[in-house]
Amino acid sequence: MNAPTRPKWRVGQTVALRKAHACGGRQWRIVRVGADIGVVCETCGRRVLLPRDEFDRAARTPPLSSPRQQEEAGGRLPLQKGSP
Numbered sequence: 001m002n003a004p005t006r007p008k009w010r011v012g013q014t015v016a017l018r019k020a021h022a023c024g025g026r027q028w029r030i031v032r033v034g035a036d037i038g039v040v041c042e043t044c045g046r047r048v049l050l051p052r053d054e055f056d057r058a059a060r061t062p063p064l065s066s067p068r069q070q071e072e073a074g075g076r077l078p079l080q081k082g083s084p
């Protein structure tokens with residue numbers, strides 16, 4: 001069944017989990033997507049299966065570029081000048 005509010009995970013994607021692994025690593029790579037999400041710890045290489053619910057809660061989506069800096073550009077130069 002579809003769960004529209006849940007992010008979709010892709011094999012090969014690297015994610016940071018809130019909870020650190022026993023080895024101290026927080027970076028994981030997804031190796032399997034299904035009812036369970038299979039991830040490999042990028043620090044120690046151990047493979048772990050997490051229920052999708054649990055994974056959704058533990059995983060963070062990568063931070064987007066902050067919108068503040070974009071607003072700062074007050075005076076923009078025109079991209080093109082008119083004809084000579």
Ligand SMILES: [Zn+2]
Pocket residue numbers: 021022023024025041042043044045046
């Ligand atoms: Zn680890």
